[in-house]
Amino acid sequence: MNTFKRKLDDNKFVITVELLPPKGTDVSALMEKARMLQGAVDAINVTDNQRASMRLGSLAVCRLLKERGHETVLQMTCRDRNRIALQSDLLSASALGIENILILSGDHPRNSENRGAKPVYDLDTVQLISAARLLEQGVDMAGKKLEGKPCFNIGAVVNPASDNADLQIMMMEKKASAGAVFFQTQPVFDIDQYSIFAGRIKHIPAKIIPGVALLKSASFVNFLRSIPGITIPDEVARRVEAAPDQLKEGIAICAETIRELKKISHGVHIMAIGMEAHIPEILSRID
């Protein structure tokens, strides 16, 4: 049973986290992190060759997590596969019992360790969402009938901190009408800005799970600030920088942010990036 979907459908507050597959085949560290989170979170997002860095596949990791009793969200980017491979992987996911799919465009390879890799983007996110919904009806994009229909819980992403909110909202509407029923976001650091955004998307029939990130150190704040689409207000950056124990301050900020978001969202998506061991502590401080 898909407990993540069930909670979303029941309007319960969900907590998701993000784990990054290793470069290589050794999943022991990832599985240990997942074990620590068991019971505390509703689903684990598994990234798809994040930042265009070649990794163990998201599909394989999701399946391994499922076998150990974790609910997963398979992240799927449009960057590396054409419509044949994307549809095929969607079928594979369903056949392996993976229903929750998060569809993203994906970081372009140009600024990655694989500079020069051919970016595919045969489908964009809206098209891939609608392809997944089409497969559920038993037909593929070529109009051919399927033997056995898959079943999905489709999510997409939106950037609430974008300086062009109108376009982000338009994309959210398009993704929702194509079939996305939940949205996860880039990490939110500015609650006021987020609540204005949240107020503008109430008409969209989808669950919103804003992201939060653990600011583990001042240098990490600087790193995050260099990532496209992430905005960290100066006062938050200063708070981390000035703290005698930066990690402790980061945990406090993260818990505060979640407490605030709890009032205005359907869940939170925690990105702890290497600091997953602190997630239980963060969660113990949100009630």
Place this chain on the structure above:
Amino acid sequence: MIITTQKPFPEILELLSRHKNIFIVGCAACATKCRTGGEEAVNLMAAELEKEGKTISGRKILDTPCDIRVARKDLKEIAACADDAVLVLACGAGVQAVEKAVSLVVYPALNPVFTGTTERIGLYHEYCSLCGDCILGKTGGICPVTRCAKGLVNGPCGGAVSGKCEVDRDNDCAWILIAEKIKNNPSDKNILKIFVPARTVVKPGRITPPVKK
């Protein structure tokens, strides 16, 4: 026009390493305009190759080396002589027309990079990638297929900052340009909200003349 840049000279030398006599072909069209295959470029190339001990057996700037008829007509003399390589300062379409016109082995001296929109000489933009199914009529005359780094046709990703593309901060986000353009044109206002299905165009590899009745 087709924008070309010159290959690094050591790479050209490497390509020509088995040859002593070189015939240089230039282009009086695009490659002259972007200063990679005109008279000046051909003469410079000849001088550089001579310095490296090559013999320049001839040089010729064709009006349009990408036209097989022109290449055949203008390169008649070298088709028969004993030079052992032709170096073409033109785009790949030009190099391949020359290849059809001569029996000698043909080498490119340029890297064709894109079909350019010229702002001024030396400043070119890649605005069209010749996708075969132009959608400019639905995107405010600004091409997301080419100018969005991800070729997204339904709308932007979430990474643009201050109007700049997340992939290359020197480039404008095509979708922000499109939205701006369309905002000022009330008849187009809702065009971006329409779902754009996956593209199914298959580009023809050749175009044939219409059959006469």
